[in-house]
Amino acid sequence: MTLHCPTAQALLLASGHLPTxxxxxxxxxxxxxxxxxxxxxxxxxxxxxxxxxxxxxxxxxxxxxxxxxxxxxxxxxxxxxxxxxxxxxxxxxxxxxxxxxxxxxxxxxxxxxxxxxxxxxxxxxxxxxxxxxxxxxxxxxxxxxxxxxxxxxxxxxxxxxxxxxxxxxxxxHVVSVSSAAVDLARTALGRLDDRSVLVLGAGETAELTLTHLRAAGVQDVTVVNRTAERARQLAERFGGRTCAADLLHEALPHADVVIASSAAPHYVLTASGVADALRNRPARPMFLIDISVPRILDPAIADIKGAHLRNLDDLSAVVRRSLDSRxxxxxxxxxxxxxxxxELGRWHLTRGAQQARRDLAIASD
The missing domain is CATH 3.30.460.30 (Glutamyl-tRNA reductase, N-terminal domain)
Known part of the structure; x- marks a missing residue:
């Protein structure tokens, strides 16, 4: 049956005989x-x-x-x-x-x-x-x-x-990108309680990262952020210290682990900056994890001897382990x-029928 009359369409929809x-x-x-x-x-x-x-x-x-x-x-x-x-x-x-x-x-x-x-x-x-x-x-x-x-x-x-x-x-058992990043660092280094960690960023993800670092026994942590006051507040909560963003090059040589979770329009760490830092710590590698999107660690860092760079896509193994438990x-x-x-489908059906009845009332006037 072909329906050309809006009134008939509305009547059938309101009565439930026409698909919503x-x-x-x-x-x-x-x-x-x-x-x-x-x-x-x-x-x-x-x-x-x-x-x-x-x-x-x-x-x-x-x-x-x-x-x-x-x-x-x-x-x-x-x-x-x-x-x-x-x-x-x-x-x-x-x-x-x-x-x-x-x-x-x-x-x-x-x-x-x-x-x-x-x-x-x-x-x-x-x-x-x-x-x-x-x-x-x-x-x-x-x-x-x-x-x-x-x-x-x-x-x-x-x-x-x-x-x-x-x-x-x-x-x-709360699992997040932050906890997966910390687990990745712990898997690579064996233990973190004797490591120095540099956290780039002071937002929600950085806060979660610091929570998991503390749970992993990390005592030596430095927070770097463009907003110094936010970095100070976060560092104080977790017993860490802060470093001004423009002095990052001075803090970097002391870091065994760098976890980046900030937003910036450019790379905060360049390959040359990491290379300079590693020259000041011979025979001590640096493990860097960039969980920012867009990334704020230059991908070319991965080509530097002694630098081990990971990003979000490298968290797959940790993620699979978390999935097994869930x-x-x-x-x-x-x-x-x-x-x-x-429930949404029922709401939509009811809403459609109500609209059809309104259309029918208007057409009947």
């Missing part, structure tokens, strides 16, 4: 599974860029949320007009085809639910992502870019994340995601 249109929601992005770090950093969001990126993206959709972490950059869109891939690449000015994924409707919502629960993370079950999703949604709301659809999906994602962590026990919780976690997605 797909949820008007989409996600486009890339992550550690689809792109290596040298590609991810091309789409990373640097401090102060959020406003311009969201402004551009809002030309393509009524509702927009931007989620950017060390391992992913994703844009969530409701009321999309056009191709999400074109919108993404236009915002960043890079052709990223081949690395981007696009999901639509309930598949897009399910993806965000899994992200918030830590099931799509490099370190399965990590807890930072829940707060990052919440802040991304709050930022969209503050800019007037979150409406009925995005609000419902984001709330569902946060509920899904909370349920997974509380009902499956997945958060009993694998038993995954079926229950995925069941929770299905339940939350089904």
């Amino acid at each position: 249109p797909e949820l008007d929601f989409a996600v486009v992005g890339l992550n550690h599974q689809t792109a290596p770090v040298e590609v991810r950093e091309r789409a990373a969001v640097r401090a102060g860029e959020e406003g311009a990126l969201l402004s551009h993206l809002s030309r393509h959709a009524r509702e927009v949320m931007l989620l950017s972490t060390c391992n992913r950059t994703e844009v969530y869109l409701a009321g999309l007009d056009g191709d999400p891939t074109a919108a993404f690449e236009g915002a960043w000015g890079h052709a990223l085809d081949g690395h981007l994924y696009v999901y639509r409707g309930e598949d897009a919502a399910r993806h965000l639910y899994r992200v918030a629960a830590g099931l799509d993370s490099q370190v399965i079950g990590e807890t930072q992502i829940q707060g990052q999703v919440k802040r991304a949604w709050q930022d969209a709301s503050a800019r007037g870019l979150s409406g009925g659809v995005l609000n419902k999906v984001a709330q569902g994602a946060l509920a899904a994340g909370k349920r997974v962590r509380t009902e499956t026990g997945m958060a009993d 694998r038993a919780a995954l079926p229950q976690a995925e069941m929770i995601i299905r339940e939350q997605t089904a």
